[in-house]
Amino acid sequence: MYTSSLTDEQVIRQHLSSQPSECFETLYNRYVKKVYQRCLSMTKDSEKAQDFTHDIFLKVFDKLDAFQERSTFSTWLYSIAFNYCSDQLRRSKRLPMTSMDENPHYDMAESRDAYLHEESLQLVKKAMQTLSTSEQQLLRMKYEDGMSIDELAETYNLKNSAVKMRLKRTREKVQRVYAQQYAN
Numbered sequence: 001m002y003t004s005s006l007t008d009e010q011v012i013r014q015h016l017s018s019q020p021s022e023c024f025e026t027l028y029n030r031y032v033k034k035v036y037q038r039c040l041s042m043t044k045d046s047e048k049a050q051d052f053t054h055d056i057f058l059k060v061f062d063k064l065d066a067f068q069e070r071s072t073f074s075t076w077l078y079s080i081a082f083n084y085c086s087d088q089l090r091r092s093k094r095l096p097m098t099s100m101d102e103n104p105h106y107d108m109a110e111s112r113d114a115y116l117h118e119e120s121l122q123l124v125k126k127a128m129q130t131l132s133t134s135e136q137q138l139l140r141m142k143y144e145d146g147m148s149i150d151e152l153a154e155t156y157n158l159k160n161s162a163v164k165m166r167l168k169r170t171r172e173k174v175q176r177v178y179a180q181q182y183a184n
Contacts, residue, residue, distance in 0.1 A: 008073035041144040042085040127177035
């Protein structure tokens with residue numbers, strides 16, 4: 001059977017036990033770019049993103065028989081990708097440091113701007129951490145992965161209006177937390 005016309009869930013049900021390599025290849029080809037983009041947006045490092053993407057697909061296909069279709073495959077995959085990247089980044093927690101002496105192009109104004117930008121990013125990151133995993137995932141799928149309202153509605157099995165409302169409430173929540181942190 002030609003797998004490109006099947007949904008992800010149908011591919012898994014029909015081909016996992018009989019043709020695991022075809023199942024793997026079909027799902028990999030459908031999602032490798034999006035998973036890589038998710039990893040890249042979180043790591044800001046293309047090599048790490050490639051490594052993480054590879055590791056995520058190995059993990060997913062090792063546990064594919066445990067997929068219970070409580071959500072769509074793409075939602076399940078994106079959750080695994082987000083959690084894997086978060087765990088790896090939390091474990092590494094190493095920030096590259098360059099002293100002023102090592103950088104001949106060091107400029108105080110650039111440094112101040114970079115510091116303010118980094119401080120804003122840290123506040124946004126803290127605000128994002130106050131969200132539930134599903135809220136974080138929704139925002140990332142919309143703004144990092146560039147998914148449309150229609151795609152999100154299909155992924156979450158919701159109406160467009162429900163997706164728009166969730167996005168609005170989640171953005172407002174981030175803005176409130178950010179404003180509170182900024183005031184402190």
